[in-house]
Amino acid sequence: MKKFLLLLFFIFCTNSVFASVSEVKWGVDGSRNLRFVFDLTEPADFDLNIENNNLTVTVQTPFEGEERSEKIKSDFADEMYIQAAGTKTILRVPFNRPVAKENLKTFTLKQDPVTKRPSRIVIDVLNKLPATVQTKNVAPKVTVGNLPSPVKRPPPVAAPEETTVVASTPVVSNSSNKIAQIPEIRRASVPTSKSSTPVVGSQPVRAIAPQQLAQKVTVSTPAQAPSAQETNKVVVGSSPTNKSDAQAKATQRGKEAVADILSKISSGIGSVIKKDNSQKTGDVKQSVGTEVAKVVNKAVEKTKLPDSVKTKATETVNKTVAKVTEKIPPIQVVSAGKQEKKSTPVVKSETKKETKKGEYHTKGGIKGKIITIDPGHGGSDPGAVSNKGTYEKTITLSMAKKLKSDLEKMGAIVYLTRNTDTDVSQPYADDEVELQARVDIAEQRGSDLFISLHINASVNKKASGISTYYYPKTGYDTKLAGCIHKQLTSNFGLTDMGVREANFYVTKRCSMPAVLMELGFITNSKEEKTISGNWFQDKAMGLVAKGIQDYFK
């Protein structure tokens, strides 16, 4: 208890002493909303003020970054000023058009050690007023940690018994040209009493401690199973010191019965062991117990004892088995059998249920078909970056526009998840939120297909080529991937990495057939040059369009 209090005290101290603003960033989303993000080492209080159309945000912790003025590309303002004022950090933004308090929305995000997201204060300047403005959110004095995070989460998909939604929300997935650097978190997550916003749906799955595990898998000899007490009692019972003849006879009969039972059991053991071996793996104590009980009870049934004794004997057997089973740790039998390749995954149909049953067309030609193209990354997320500074988000957008025009020429109705260099949800949103926003667009448009375009990257500089990924959820995903990939690889000099199944979020979570294409490696200098060029992009997208046309044939 003392230790705990000390820990609390320590947390309290470090919290107030070392909290600081490590960076202030800005971003603009697809709806032209302007966002400011304060990265904090620890949660902190802040005030928000708007006077003479100047926004002032005062965070009650020192600023560790560089004091500066920074240009902003937004309809609201052209510049922001970040100031370190002793123990405070001040952000000033002179708006060049009227902004009402209702247009400001603030929320805070908790630190997430897993995704390396620091604590955050987020201030949104909304372009249009949301349908329901919570006045609570724009109150000038806001205590961090008390506001609900407004980040919407995607609907949980087909949960097995223990569904766990990720405990936290937004992440900065990558640094962009707008941001100097993603601040490092200095300490691992320290649970503070301040940031105790309850997270809905978080139900951690049991962490398995190594020691615990060791116990679970070690085959233990249950020498401890029969307790000393029980052994003693038997000794007493089998030494007839104070008995009448009748009693002695009865005891004798009992002994015979036990001997008889033993012999019957010995023949039963064989079957028990056989069963174990056929079972090969898993906890065997349960099955051993059941088998023993069965054999012994059968043997008891065959003796000439009175029925009442038989019933009691059966009861004792069952109770003893239960007791022994309960007392000993689980026992795993290691498989010795040959491992056969399983070609049909069994769980697939059980765990994966479609949440949305969008209707999509798969036949009758490409004309009139609705296709959503998703240019990977964008806005605050540059995607993969090459040595030369080429961004994945730039290439994917350029490719997507080409593919759109090709498909439209074939008569398809085409939507892009983004038309410009922007985030689809919001700047610095959680990957999950951002990707779900892309899936949502495809769903809302009633798309027949979803095509996500990406450029690959690897630490292995040799890696090169085109991969087409699908998630086999509809029965048409595989076909779609095959059609596109065949066109691409049979008409191209680029390395064919193959058509692969993968668990990409977007292809898995959308209801219509989908593919995610990794069109070359940005980390391979030769390929980077190729994929950046118009010639490659035109040809590749022409072939993808042809593949899609083949699919609808």
Next chain:
Amino acid sequence: MKNQKTFLWGIKVVVIFVMAMLLAGCSLFAPKEIEFTVYRMPADGSETLVAEKIQMKNNDKSLAENVIYHLINVKPISDLAYDDYLPTGTKLLGMEVKDGIAYVNFSKEVNKRTMGSYEATMFIGSIVNSLTELPDIKAVQILIEGEKKVMYCGVLDIEEPLVRNESLLKKPASN
């Protein structure tokens, strides 16, 4: 009724004795040698996992634990396999098989892959395919710091148990 009591005690002892024999016997029936296959990330930057057959003395670990241990801690035999398997600092926090699902619990560093989806896809494919090679494992649930997470490296969906991915075992059709 004392004799009846004696009889019941006798039965009790028999049950305990037999169960003890059988359960102790289980370890005797365990094989001396174990054999399993691990699928390694390829070194050539392709997307075909490199199979490695392992034969070794039996130990107190389960087969599934041996598989994971091998993937993480033992250098690949062949140089066709990529040997920098886990992102720096990643620890295996635990592993358990329950109802046909292997729960593999990594420390948070496992998310530290800085590069594109290639490594992420191959890493997950390697773990899932190696473990589902075992007869009693149908799917693999990746846990990070003991929790189910939706995203792995910002691209893959790991919220649910992942099933075997045969497509990562084949070479591309056109090669």
